[in-house]
Amino acid sequence: MNPLLGSRAALGTYLLGWIPIGGLLVFVALGQHWRLVEALVFTAPLCLGGAFLFLSSWYLCKALPLRTATLGSHGVAWILAALIMANLWAGGGLALAWALGQVPMLSGIYFKARVAGSFLVAVGAVVYLAVLTLHYLMDAVARGKLSEAREAEFRILAQDAELRALRAQLNPHFLFNSLNSISALTTLDPAKARGMCILLSDFLRGSLRLGEKKLVSLAEEVDLLKSYLAIEQIRFGSRLQVQWEIDPRTQAEPIPALLLQPLVENAIKHGIAGLTEGGVVRIAARRLGPVLEVQVENPVDEDTPVVHGLGLGLRQVRSRLQMRFGERMRFEAGVVDGQHRVHMVFPAETPDVPTPDEVQK
Amino acid sequence: MSERVYTAIIVDDEDLARAVVQEHLAGHPEITVVASCGNGFEAVKAAAEHKPDLLFLDIQMPKLTGFEVLELLDPQPTVVFITAYDQHALKAFEVHAVDYLLKPFNAERFEEALVRAKARCDQGQPMGPQPMELSAAARSDWPLDRLVVKDGTKVTLIPLARLDYVQAQDDYVLLKTPEKSHLKQQTISNLETRLDPKRFLRIHRSFIIQLDRLARLEQTPSESWVAVLQDGTRLPVSKSGYARLKSVLDAGAV
Numbered sequence: 001m002n003p004l005l006g007s008r009a010a011l012g013t014y015l016l017g018w019i020p021i022g023g024l025l026v027f028v029a030l031g032q033h034w035r036l037v038e039a040l041v042f043t044a045p046l047c048l049g050g051a052f053l054f055l056s057s058w059y060l061c062k063a064l065p066l067r068t069a070t071l072g073s074h075g076v077a078w079i080l081a082a083l084i085m086a087n088l089w090a091g092g093g094l095a096l097a098w099a100l101g102q103v104p105m106l107s108g109i110y111f112k113a114r115v116a117g118s119f120l121v122a123v124g125a126v127v128y129l130a131v132l133t134l135h136y137l138m139d140a141v142a143r144g145k146l147s148e149a150r151e152a153e154f155r156i157l158a159q160d161a162e163l164r165a166l167r168a169q170l171n172p173h174f175l176f177n178s179l180n181s182i183s184a185l186t187t188l189d190p191a192k193a194r195g196m197c198i199l200l201s202d203f204l205r206g207s208l209r210l211g212e213k214k215l216v217s218l219a220e221e222v223d224l225l226k227s228y229l230a231i232e233q234i235r236f237g238s239r240l241q242v243q244w245e246i247d248p249r250t251q252a253e254p255i256p257a258l259l260l261q262p263l264v265e266n267a268i269k270h271g272i273a274g275l276t277e278g279g280v281v282r283i284a285a286r287r288l289g290p291v292l293e294v295q296v297e298n299p300v301d302e303d304t305p306v307v308h309g310l311g312l313g314l315r316q317v318r319s320r321l322q323m324r325f326g327e328r329m330r331f332e333a334g335v336v337d338g339q340h341r342v343h344m345v346f347p348a349e350t351p352d353v354p355t356p357d358e359v360q361k
Numbered sequence: 362m363s364e365r366v367y368t369a370i371i372v373d374d375e376d377l378a379r380a381v382v383q384e385h386l387a388g389h390p391e392i393t394v395v396a397s398c399g400n401g402f403e404a405v406k407a408a409a410e411h412k413p414d415l416l417f418l419d420i421q422m423p424k425l426t427g428f429e430v431l432e433l434l435d436p437q438p439t440v441v442f443i444t445a446y447d448q449h450a451l452k453a454f455e456v457h458a459v460d461y462l463l464k465p466f467n468a469e470r471f472e473e474a475l476v477r478a479k480a481r482c483d484q485g486q487p488m489g490p491q492p493m494e495l496s497a498a499a500r501s502d503w504p505l506d507r508l509v510v511k512d513g514t515k516v517t518l519i520p521l522a523r524l525d526y527v528q529a530q531d532d533y534v535l536l537k538t539p540e541k542s543h544l545k546q547q548t549i550s551n552l553e554t555r556l557d558p559k560r561f562l563r564i565h566r567s568f569i570i571q572l573d574r575l576a577r578l579e580q581t582p583s584e585s586w587v588a589v590l591q592d593g594t595r596l597p598v599s600k601s602g603y604a605r606l607k608s609v610l611d612a613g614a615v
Binding site: 276 | 400402425446472507520
């Protein structure tokens with residue numbers, strides 16, 4: 001529905017806006033030797049009718065949004081609509097004058113109105129275009145409010161994700177299981193037990209440091225993932241293998257801190273941990289011209305019921321990317337042929353310099 | 362000290378976690394570890410073969426969870442759960458576990474569990490629950506999305522989506538899937554309580570159907586109803602079953 005009809009205050013303000021138009025018409029009419037009473041009884045209903053007739057420009061505003069505007073296409077439509085509506089209005093005015101002319105006291109009014117016909121069409125067209133502009137303005141304001149609300153929603157989701165990422169470093173089950181591995185190693189292989197204590201410290205320290213920043217380089221995030229996976233490799237033994245495919249040109253690329261950590265954690269928790277034989281977690285990042293492509297892939301057990309839709313962790317990763325890149329990113333996740341794959345593409349920010357190898361070639 | 366020897370099986374998907382238990386047991390010559398298993402399937406097989414007195418059982422494992430393993434064992438061994446998760450403790454005691462160790466645990470705590478476990482074994486009676494009880498306990502916090510069935514030593518997982526209907530056969534249920542039928546030791550009433558009532562409906566004393574398999578209802582000359590499934594199977598519908606079916610179908614039609 002037309003937003004002006006939605007609120008009494010808005011409609012009142014809009015109608016008040018027609019008073020100067022009516023005043024102008026009366027003023028011109030008096031100049032053309034209309035009697036005051038004639039000018040008033042003609043102009044008042046004419047303006048009221050026009051006010052409601054021109055509200056129809058809202059449909060035009062909806063049909064031809066400014067986003068898709070080209071002066072050629074939209075301009076022609078606007079002017080055509082203005083002319084049609086102005087003629088309708090002026091025609092209505094003439095009908096009104098004819099009806100008023102039936103009253104003996106106002107018998108001259110129809111003739112005077114016919115003389116003013118083309119003037120009315122011109123005024124109508126200008127006023128119609130003004131009302132149309134008003135609708136476009138209101139639409140833009142409403143749209144702005146909506147996108148503000150959407151942005152706030154993204155921000156909340158992204159902040160949630162940041163909190164969760166911070167908590168992930170203190171994932172209690174990860175810690176308990178790691179401590180249990182250390183407890184086993186203390187007698188079996190004391191040197192390895194010490195090694196695992198150090199890996200665990202490295203990981204905790206690293207995630208605290210990264211958690212404090214908004215953006216980190218991809219290389220920093222990869223280092224953190226490496227210490228995380230080294231710990232899980234001690235726990236899962238030969239069941240967990242890791243395949244890295246990190247394009248050196250992506251190393252310096254800034255990404256939201258702890259963006260990949262929850263994806264790799266999911267790959268272990270919902271992938272490797274559910275497989276008797278384990279499998280390979282593949283982490284790949286490469287530069288494709290102006291964009292960066294990052295993938296995390298892991299096998300999943302086919303007997304485990306497939307969960308439809310994105311889990312909370314994946315939704316949060318997506319909203320963090322959305323927060324940072326808006327529409328200029330792509331995020332896909334799903335299972336194909338027993339492999340769960342998360343695929344992300346987003347704009348790169350560092351210049352695309354060829355690697356030394358490529359220069360030599 | 363009793364002279365008795367106890368057999369034990371250790372089940373955990375992590376090598377190191379099994380090693381810890383093994384190490385704690387090394388100081389106990391009265392305990393013989395007959396098997397060490399890395400997943401639920403192996404555990405079910407080993408338990409069927411060795412019929413151990415004791416089971417040290419992890420919960421979160423590939424293929425079968427610890428609870429599912431327990432559901433398939435007959436006779437029930439004395440069970441000590443060992444896990445990093447404390448949220449399963451209540452359920453562990455519902456299935457009559459003798460103890461619940463949280464990883465990592467110390468030697469004293471392990472000894473305590475072992476003393477209890479041995480005492481339970483010495484009592485001689487099978488303290489483990491009947492499968493029926495076990496399943497009732499499992500209902501509390503384990504939303505059922507699949508059924509586990511053991512046929513000899515072979516364990517089969519049946520996702521509920523594959524289940525067409527269930528037929529009661531004394532103390533057993535016949536689980537009908539498009540490929541084949543599986544027999545499981547459980548009463549139909551007990552199974553009914555574990556199934557999602559939005560998907561499964563008891564249409565007769567002896568039958569539960571998956572609702573989306575129902576093609577149509579037919580009336581016989583003797584005025585009773587028959588449910589016809591999509592694969593053409595015809596199953597009897599009791600009076601109360603018809604009333605339940607009708608209320609679900611009416612609600613669904615809105």
